[in-house]
Amino acid sequence: MKKVIKSDLKKIYQEEMKKCSDAVKDGKHPYHIFTFSSIKDKKWPEIRIVVLRDFKFNPNVIYFNTDYRSPKIAQMKNNNNCCALFYDGIGKVQIRFHAKASIHYQDSIAYEIWKKTALQSRKCYMGEMNPSSEIQEWHPNFPITYLKKDPKLEHSEEGFQNFTCIKLNVIETEILKLYHDGHVRFNIKDKILNFIAP
Numbered sequence: 001m002k003k004v005i006k007s008d009l010k011k012i013y014q015e016e017m018k019k020c021s022d023a024v025k026d027g028k029h030p031y032h033i034f035t036f037s038s039i040k041d042k043k044w045p046e047i048r049i050v051v052l053r054d055f056k057f058n059p060n061v062i063y064f065n066t067d068y069r070s071p072k073i074a075q076m077k078n079n080n081n082c083c084a085l086f087y088d089g090i091g092k093v094q095i096r097f098h099a100k101a102s103i104h105y106q107d108s109i110a111y112e113i114w115k116k117t118a119l120q121s122r123k124c125y126m127g128e129m130n131p132s133s134e135i136q137e138w139h140p141n142f143p144i145t146y147l148k149k150d151p152k153l154e155h156s157e158e159g160f161q162n163f164t165c166i167k168l169n170v171i172e173t174e175i176l177k178l179y180h181d182g183h184v185r186f187n188i189k190d191k192i193l194n195f196i197a198p
């Protein structure tokens with residue numbers, strides 16, 4: 001019978017965290033996009049896909065970018081408890097992070113990331129309308145002149161007024177890895193690994 005011990009968990013954990021780091025620069029990596037959930041109001045959770053922009057291991061910190069006017073910002077201001085869910089369909093691994101979000105807007109952290117943000121991404125922050133607001137007819141919510149091209153650097157700077165970096169300070173990491181001969185599930189909290197029933 002297969003036996004799984006804590007050193008096996010540690011190995012899986014380290015492998016998966018390395019994959020999270022690798023995914024930042026690899027657009028085809030299954031962890032390059034993830035599902036982020038926040039609390040919409042007392043009754044409803046809310047979820048959406050975002051792009052992984054950076055990942056720091058031990059303590060685990062996840063970064064993504066967003067528009068300051070989007071509803072998720074108000075949700076996090078109201079309650080910064082949140083979850084991030086990653087899935088690798090080839091490796092059959094699900095990672096659930098429980099985290100506290102911090103919002104970086106018009107500060108040095110946001111500016112350092114903005115400086116490295118590509119023109120193509122910058123135009124997404126140049127829309128006149130609040131993201132997620134209802135509109136009468138279709139509009140891409142960036143200047144129409146940039147439908148098929150990127151803005152010049154100087155004009156793109158306007159986007160910084162809406163650009164926001166979200167830092168997710170992970171408090172618990174939970175991994176589920178599926179195997180034909182018995183799934184492995186565990187969590188890591190305060191650097192301690194615990195088996196969980198799959």
Ligand SMILES: Cc1cc2nc3c(=O)[nH]c(=O)nc-3n(C[C@H](O)[C@H](O)[C@H](O)COP(=O)(O)O)c2cc1C
Pocket residue numbers: 033046047048049050051052064065066067070071072073131132
């Ligand atoms: C592949 C993909 C990547 C996305 N990446 C981001 C992202 O990095 N940041 C972001 O704010 N929204 C991103 N979105 C859009 C969000 O899923 C969501 O629709 C939007 O942020 C509005 O969310 P909210 O109304 O909950 O604030 C992405 C959507 C897709 C399909």
